[in-house]
Amino acid sequence: MSTVKVERALVSVSDKTGLAALAERLVAAGVEIVSSGGTAAHLAKAGITVTLVSSVTGSVEILGGRVKTLHPKIHGGILADQRRADHLAELEANDIAAFQLVVVNLYPFEETIAAGGATYEELVEKIDIGGPAMIRAAAKNHGSVGVVTSPGQYEEVVSAVESGGLGDELRRDLAAAAFYRTAAYDAAIVQWLEQGESPPRRHVVAVERADTLRYGENPHQSAGIYRSAEPGWWDRATMVQGKPMSFNNYGDAEAAWRLANDLQHAGAAVIKHANPSGAATAATISEALAAAWECDPVSAFGSVIALNAPLDDAAARFVAERYVEVLIAPSITDDARAILAGKENLRVMEAPAPSHEWDIRGVDGGLLIQDRDRIDDRGAWTVAGKREPSDSEWADLAFAWTVAAHTKSNAIVVAKNGAAVGVGAGDQSRVGAARRALAQAGERATGAVAASDAFFPFPDGVEVLIESGVTAIISPGGSRNDELVLEAANLAGAAMVFTGVRHFRH
Structure with a gap:
């Protein structure tokens, strides 16, 4: 074990957050x-004395600042293994x-893209x-040097x-970061240069662990959730209350939130094992929630629920x-917060x-990448x-079609009055999915409509519906x-609508 005493620091940052306070403490530590x-101008304005890079290198910045630290007196000072006598002698x-x-x-490349409006040359x-x-x-030479890349460090x-x-x-931890x-x-940068090509020829995945989860899909599997450079909805969400999310919670939450956001009007999605056990739209979010739950109240027990409208007191009480x-x-x-606070x-x-963004799934030694459905x-x-x-059938057909697109194939969704009343999910045959949905719907199938995520290969599925x-x-x-x-x-005498678009989901 060794400790590196810091006597000299190279500081060059775009994000000036916390910089002056850091520099003051470093100077106070000698x-x-x-x-x-x-960076030097910012520190000078804060009254902090610094040594200019140009005085170290004997060279001024050139090419509009493109070249200022690319010099042996900078990189030699960073890369020298200070545990080796020959390096110190050199x-x-x-x-x-x-x-x-x-x-x-670093220069705010990602932030500039996210802000929009920048020209190619500006980027x-x-x-x-x-x-x-x-x-x-510095990261390579972490045996002798610490490297800091974020104000959070x-x-x-x-x-x-x-x-x-x-x-x-x-x-070592700083070097890995x-x-x-x-x-x-x-x-x-690669993603930006590859934009416009679908699918991209190259896709670089860079993620860091946002949280270590209690376990994976099953208790014997270790797991974590990882964030990419562009945080997803879950990473930007506010956890109002409750236990830490599990691996399965995140998977079901992703399915629920995407379905809810595709529903028109006030809509609710009830998800179990990544499939809808119910979904509905209504005049109010509490009515939609009640109708979605009623589709299959047995399966809804222990579910993940997503609403596309504000959670009010009526929905919270439900x-x-x-x-x-x-x-x-x-x-x-x-x-609503006060009502739910008791369910810790x-x-x-x-x-x-x-x-x-892209829908990305892992396979052994590679990735499957596709446009999101x-x-x-x-x-x-x-x-x-x-x-x-x-008119009422058209409305229910559009609703059922949306729910079917979010249901594992083979999928049949039976819907009535803006609510799913039967969901046949993940069946190996289409007629089997239809029978499963109808068994759940029971008498509610009378006067209902149905959606199928892919074509009917034979008339039997249509006939049983x-x-x-x-x-x-x-x-x-x-x-x-x-x-x-x-x-x-x-x-x-049944109406039949063809969309020309398939919505398989695996």
Whole structure:
């Protein structure tokens, strides 16, 4: 075990958060600060004495600041292994002083993209070169140098400096964070350069653990949740109350939140094992929630619920009387918070809308990457059968189609009056999915509509739906047996709508 005493620090940052306070404490601890450009000016304005990089290198900044720290007297001071006599001798022979601390954060490339409006040339200028070079050099030489890449690390590092130096474990941890930072930075640049190509030729994944979970899908599996450089809805959400989220909670929450955000009007999604056990829209969010729960109240026990409208006191009272694992809403009233506060194990989240970035799934040694599925434009749908759906049937067909798109294949959703009344999910056959949905719907299937996430390969699925009272059906169409399927619908007087778009979900 060794501790590196910090005598000289190189400081060059774009994000000036907490910089002056850090520098004041470093100087008070006897550390010489070497800095350049805007960083030096910021510190000078704060009354902190620094040594300019140009006075160390004997060279001025050139090319509009593109070259200022790319110099042997800077990188030699960072890369020298200060435990080796030959390296120290070379430093002395070349009049180079060693650094024990490098504090660098990068040009705000990701932030500039996120803000929008920047030209191609402006974004190119936001690609940092000297910063990553210094970070990587210091991280490589973590046996002799500590590297700081985020203001969030300042307190731990300066406290260590004040206590005598940087220990081995701290330096290794800082080095790992540094290499992650440059990897994430490069990943963002690659993603920008690859934009417009779908799917991208190259996709770099850079993630860091946001939390260690109690276990994975099962207790014998270890697990964590990881954030990317662009935080998702769950990472930006506010946890209002409740126990820590589990692996399965996160999976179900993702499914619930995406379905809820695709529903029109006030909508509720009740999810169990990543499938809807119920969903509904209504005039109020409490009515939608009650209707969604009623689809399959047995399966809804221990579910994850997502609402696309503010959680009010009526909806909160409904949840408070039942066992729910997770509740997600865009906002929560004070009265609703007070009602739910007594259910201390219930996880309650206020969340922003989900993004529509790539849908990425892991396979052995690689990734499957696809555009995220989107609900298709109703304007492209066609009435394939002889009968035009009624206005109420059209509304229910559109709703059922949305729910079916969020249900594992093979999927059949039976819906009535803006609510799912039967969901057949994950069945190996389409007629099996239809029978499962109808068994759940029971008498509620009379006068209902049905949605199928893919075409009916045979008329049997349509026939069992119609025999149970379904009056209108929506599917992509496209089967070799479409004529037989349409014949079954027409003979029964059922309306049939083809969307031309399939919504498999695996």
